Amino acid sequence: MKHYLLPLLLAVCTLGAHAQETTNVVTVDVSKKAIAKATPIQPTMYGIFFEDINFAADGGLYAELLKNRSFEFTPDHLMGWQAFGRVEVRDDGPFPRNPHYVRLSSMHHRDMWTGLQNEGFFGIGLHKDVDYRFSVWARVPDGGTSRLWIQFVDQNTMDEHQEFANADLTIQGSEWKKYTVTLRSPRTIDHAQLRLFLVDDHRRSGSVTTDLEHVSLFPVDTWQGHENGLRRDVAQALYDLHPGVFRFPGGCIVEGTTLQQRYQWKNSVGPVEDRPINKNRWENTFTYRYYAAYFQSYGLGFYEYFLLAEEIGAEPLPVLSVGLACQFQNDDEAAHAPATKEGLQSFIDDCNDLIEFANGDTTTTWGALRAQMGHPAPFGLKFLAIGNEQWEQPYYDRLAIIAPEVRRLHPEIKLIGTSGPNAEDDKFRHGWDAMRRLGADLVDEHYYRDINWFRNSMDRYDNYDRKGPRVFAGEWACHDRGHKYNHAGASIYEAAFMTNLERNADIVHMATYAPLFAHVDGWQWRPDLIWYDNLHTARTASYYVQQLYMNNRGTHVLPTTLSQPTPNGEDGLFASAVLDKDENHIIVKLINTSDQPRQCQLLFKGQKSADNTPRSATVTTLDLSTYEAENTPGQPEQVSPVTTTLTLTDGTLTLPAKTFKVVVLDR
Numbered sequence: 001m002k003h004y005l006l007p008l009l010l011a012v013c014t015l016g017a018h019a020q021e022t023t024n025v026v027t028v029d030v031s032k033k034a035i036a037k038a039t040p041i042q043p044t045m046y047g048i049f050f051e052d053i054n055f056a057a058d059g060g061l062y063a064e065l066l067k068n069r070s071f072e073f074t075p076d077h078l079m080g081w082q083a084f085g086r087v088e089v090r091d092d093g094p095f096p097r098n099p100h101y102v103r104l105s106s107m108h109h110r111d112m113w114t115g116l117q118n119e120g121f122f123g124i125g126l127h128k129d130v131d132y133r134f135s136v137w138a139r140v141p142d143g144g145t146s147r148l149w150i151q152f153v154d155q156n157t158m159d160e161h162q163e164f165a166n167a168d169l170t171i172q173g174s175e176w177k178k179y180t181v182t183l184r185s186p187r188t189i190d191h192a193q194l195r196l197f198l199v200d201d202h203r204r205s206g207s208v209t210t211d212l213e214h215v216s217l218f219p220v221d222t223w224q225g226h227e228n229g230l231r232r233d234v235a236q237a238l239y240d241l242h243p244g245v246f247r248f249p250g251g252c253i254v255e256g257t258t259l260q261q262r263y264q265w266k267n268s269v270g271p272v273e274d275r276p277i278n279k280n281r282w283e284n285t286f287t288y289r290y291y292a293a294y295f296q297s298y299g300l301g302f303y304e305y306f307l308l309a310e311e312i313g314a315e316p317l318p319v320l321s322v323g324l325a326c327q328f329q330n331d332d333e334a335a336h337a338p339a340t341k342e343g344l345q346s347f348i349d350d351c352n353d354l355i356e357f358a359n360g361d362t363t364t365t366w367g368a369l370r371a372q373m374g375h376p377a378p379f380g381l382k383f384l385a386i387g388n389e390q391w392e393q394p395y396y397d398r399l400a401i402i403a404p405e406v407r408r409l410h411p412e413i414k415l416i417g418t419s420g421p422n423a424e425d426d427k428f429r430h431g432w433d434a435m436r437r438l439g440a441d442l443v444d445e446h447y448y449r450d451i452n453w454f455r456n457s458m459d460r461y462d463n464y465d466r467k468g469p470r471v472f473a474g475e476w477a478c479h480d481r482g483h484k485y486n487h488a489g490a491s492i493y494e495a496a497f498m499t500n501l502e503r504n505a506d507i508v509h510m511a512t513y514a515p516l517f518a519h520v521d522g523w524q525w526r527p528d529l530i531w532y533d534n535l536h537t538a539r540t541a542s543y544y545v546q547q548l549y550m551n552n553r554g555t556h557v558l559p560t561t562l563s564q565p566t567p568n569g570e571d572g573l574f575a576s577a578v579l580d581k582d583e584n585h586i587i588v589k590l591i592n593t594s595d596q597p598r599q600c601q602l603l604f605k606g607q608k609s610a611d612n613t614p615r616s617a618t619v620t621t622l623d624l625s626t627y628e629a630e631n632t633p634g635q636p637e638q639v640s641p642v643t644t645t646l647t648l649t650d651g652t653l654t655l656p657a658k659t660f661k662v663v664v665l666d667r
């Protein structure tokens with residue numbers, strides 16, 4: 001930070017046993033001139049990035065509780081199910097893109113049973129006195145009536161009865177129909193199972209052949225009450241961030257281990273029963289964290305992503321394939337779509353059709369589908385990323401073909417390119433050069449780096465080229481190996497690094513921490529912003545860092561200087577300030593990454609000196625001083641912010657070791 005000569009006499013700080021005699025005066029320029037010239041902060045400045053990694057969609061945010069509901073998993077169509085009696089998998093079902101279903105038939109013995117049991121995702125989590133909607137598409141192929149006896153069970157109980165809730169469902173006639181019944185759970189349990197028996201009217205072993213397809217179980221109370229909905233506590237954690245931008249659906253899953261296996265958004269819209277499932281690319285990555293039944297049901301698809309973006313107040317930012325299968329996993333040019341107009345036509349169509357799906361009026365093909373799905377009004381898409389984390393010529397060649405075709409039809413959409421997987425190597429530099437040449441509006445940078453990297457990168461954006469594309473820090477996090485969840489010791493550097501993003505808001509227009517979610521029983525990658533088990537959610541230390549920035553984003557950057565600056569914040573003190581024109585607030589972020597307390601004095605340059613006398617401030621403190629402290633689903637509040645109101649006498653305030661403070665004052 002630049003040195004600023006102080007016009008006022010300021011107190012000398014005493015810093016304890018190892019203290020240096022220094023005066024840490026944080027000067028925030030609030031003069032009329034500074035405010036007139038202040039850099040606007042984009043509403044998209046801080047946001048979230050969703051990828052279906054770590055069981056983020058099925059088994060996570062998406063509230064479906066049954067695994068393999070459509071019997072489409074491979075190689076075994078009954079993965080996730082235990083079948084008993086006479087159960088046959090057939091493939092001429094009512095949903096052409098998910099053709100498999102099961103036929104349950106009689107065992108012809110009163111004490112022999114036919115049925116199915118589903119294990120859920122790492123068990124089924126149920127809450128006491130909460131209603132769950134069971135639904136199934138079913139028919140009696142030979143006509144007539146049959147009955148299912150549906151149960152919640154705890155297979156591991158020592159109780160006499162495993163079953164603790166049940167309902168009957170009558171199936172009638174030879175046409176496929178959807179049947180629904182609600183079960184209330186009388187207990188809270190994190191690893192239950194769903195069991196169903198084929199029965200007769202007296203719950204004896206059933207003898208009428210019955211076909212079942214798309215067997216599903218949702219809590220009735222989902223986020224915003226949508227039937228094909230999201231887990232309320234998990235979505236609430238997103239809402240509480242107030243993110244400015246929402247990037248989806250990945251990540252490497254946009255690319256796929258093979259091109260065929262990439263995320264194809266057109267498969268994720270329309271009736272949920274007929275969205276063809278896809279293998280999750282994250283099954284194929286780490287053999288040391290292997291989950292053989294990791295599929296994408298696409299129940300959480302592009303319509304649901306747009307809807308969620310709207311409901312949490314974030315700009316939607318879809319990422320689409322550029323015709324390259326994951327470059328980490330494929331060296332052969334033949335793995336990718338040919339870099340010709342013909343070879344990439346379907347990728348061009350995917351981009352333009354997606355814009356129509358989001359923004360087109362209801363007379364257009366894709367706009368009509370959006371309306372049919374429940375949202376006639378456009379979603380107001382403004383950004384589109386083409387390619388996830390691509391690099392070098394294979395990427396530039398393909399982007400050079402796709403981007404102009406999108407711009408030709410949609411000059412209103414800002415296009416985002418990428419600088420590859422690293423933060424500063426040749427790939428990165430070439431990527432930036434290429435994005436400049438190709439006229440990308442923003443460049444998506446990725447950096448998962450350790451504490452040392454963050455310590456040395458606190459000025460990363462200070463000297464960036466101001467003339468080219470803007471920066472989207474699309475995936476970043478401070479890593480510190482060996483920690484299970486996400487701990488305070490790393491998060492303090494994220495807080496400090498974000499002052500760098502904030503004071504460079506003229507060039508940095510978006511930043512999203514990654515990954516967003518992880519299931520404690522099914523993760524492949526850590527750290528992650530939000531963890532959960534089947535019942536509880538944990539907002540991590542990093543979550544609270546992000547939240548403090550997102551909820552105190554402000555509208556304009558205020559020039560801020562330290563009286564004793566060190567080139568890279570070696571003394572551990574970091575500060576940035578913003579003006580919130582709408583609320584008429586000045587917001588100062590102060591971070592102390594050192595092991596010693598620091599005493600600061602806030603000075604507001606350009607205000608009458610009387611205004612620097614005692615004034616009331618709201619101060620939120622995130623104590624990150626216990627290195628190992630981490631929030632887990634069992635102990636979610638080890639680290640959390642505390643807000644107080646206090647009077648700042650002559651602007652002086654103590655910043656304890658490893659602490660992040662946000663100070664909000666009336667202007």
Ligand code: AHR
Pocket residue numbers: 051053250251252253388389421446475514515525
């Ligand atoms: O966030 C996990 C992965 O990291 C993303 O899928 C990819 O873009 C990056 O390599």
